[in-house]
Amino acid sequence: MLQKFKQHITKEFPFLKDTKLLLAISGGVDSVVLFHLLHKLNYDVSLAHCNFKLRGKESDLDEEFIKNLNQISSNQIFTISFDTEKYAKEHKLSTQIAARELRYNWLQKLITEHKFDYVLTAHHADDNLETFLIHLTRGSGLDGFTGIPKVNGNIVRPLLAFSREEILNYAKDYDLEWREDASNASNKYIRNKIRHQVLPVLKEINPSILDSFATTLENLQESKQIIEDSIENIASEVLEKEANFIKIDIEKIKELSNSKAYLYQLLKTYHFTEWNDVYDLLNAQSGKQVFSKTHRLLKDRNVLILSKIDLSNSIEMAFQIEEEITEITNPIHLTFEEVFEKSTENKQTIYVDKDLLKYPLILRKWEKGDYIYPLGMQGKKKLSKYFKDEKFSLIDKENTWLLCNAENQIMWIVNHRQDRRFVKNNNLKISVLS
Structure with missing residues (x-):
């Protein structure tokens, strides 16, 4: 030996x-x-x-x-x-x-x-x-x-x-x-x-069963490789990878010869066990979801959204920003700079009147009943309606931060829309950095 x-x-x-x-x-x-x-x-x-x-x-x-x-x-x-x-x-x-x-x-x-x-x-x-x-x-x-x-x-x-x-x-x-x-x-x-x-x-x-079994394993491993190659090709057609999640096109999955088998192959590394529930998501209402110990699979209109479970998101979070602060890096990267005139114009930057603000500012996630007075529009608008009109997915809504004043009035849907109530002299520039 x-x-x-x-x-x-x-x-x-x-x-x-x-x-x-x-x-x-x-x-x-x-x-x-x-x-x-x-x-x-x-x-x-x-x-x-x-x-x-x-x-x-x-x-x-x-x-x-x-x-x-x-x-x-x-x-x-x-x-x-x-x-x-x-x-x-x-x-x-x-x-x-x-x-x-x-x-x-x-x-x-x-x-x-x-x-x-x-x-x-x-x-x-x-x-x-x-x-x-x-x-x-x-x-x-x-x-x-x-x-x-x-x-x-x-x-x-x-x-x-x-x-x-x-x-x-x-x-x-x-x-x-x-x-x-x-x-x-x-x-x-x-x-x-x-x-x-x-x-x-x-x-x-069969006295030679170990030899026979070795041949069987070799054949199965070769078959598995063929399947993996096929899944890799299918994945490029039905999956869309974003920064923090993966979208699975439901209609394209349904067009496959055995959508249940393909869905299993695409998701098997994410520790799901209730595979019938996973498959049922294809025909479920938006908002239905299935959890593994590490990931969540969410039905959102015509896609399934796979995301890693972030335990921190299960805890209500609000971050206070005092008046003397010029920069924060957690949970997102924001800078605060007093300026004399506006320069940058994009969704990553807003200008507000510092004299209209009440501190500490609050950075938080959205809650039911939240509303905003959108800059450039008349009246106010519920965030739930804003999200719907802007076609936010459930994941988008969960990942969106709101910058509010000390009275919890929304100043900015960060990276999206500014509230007009705090615009006058535009002497404070607030920017989000990637």
Whole structure:
């Protein structure tokens, strides 16, 4: 296996040579073998071990075992302990998901702090097939059936081409020691049920199932690439990217052969889970919206608007500007300058009579009932009517700032329209800078 691994890592992962590597090691046979292989081939590899405190004394013995690996390597060893059950409860996660999240967050922290180039994990071919079958039992799109990625950002998995049997045989050939996790023998978890009850039957039916599965994965990955290429072409037709959001043309989506499938492909990276609700937005009334944990999808007339959730916008915000202030940069960039005459004429600048102002000025978002006396027009106008006439989208309205005086009278719909009540001597220039 050593020679096969050498050829494999040279061909598939040439970028690992002469880099600083961090190996996530549990103490089980898979990670111990990967460490031994890398050490034999003189890779610069340090070790990182998580003690999840889930198996009492056994977890502590695993940690002690890892620390003793220093006998064959002078490389650095990092260890950490987690109260995994507490974390899982606080974040409403399963124990397994909590452990995975804690582990990868910590590994990324080590990469940053110690300037490692890559993290290596010991996932192998059997793990890949088990994961495929788990997704099959739960229902999945194509992404769930294309296998564990060999490279995912700075995470590299060089053992995916090797079976559990090959790894065990290597460990025995070199008289390696490793730690057995007793929980791996239990059928409490779905992965263990598949490992102990399903895979043996599949291997009996087809002793070469791992090779067959590798061929299947390759075919699925090629199909996935074709889909991604197609989606990229479709995206250029139906998506319009703005500074802070993305517009999706509803009519163009509906013209596609399977609008639901295309909508899923376009939005799958934004963590939506209620896909029927997402699809229903195509025929919903304006104002309907669906949320993921990171994004909002909003129906606005003939488009869907995708925007990142800004938690700060869920809090009522008003910023005060004192008379002596000449510039602010938050939440937007405004400058205040006393002048003798008007010069610049555009929507980014207004001129007001400073003597008519009452301080502090207030910068805020619009509220129901707001109105303005538009410069150049007669009478007053509700902002809701102004927004409608100017064809503001819901996102536009949410992103618009109002500059008001101390009595909360609107002086300026910033970047759009000025109120005429504060215009006389025009001795204060107010500008918004991008």
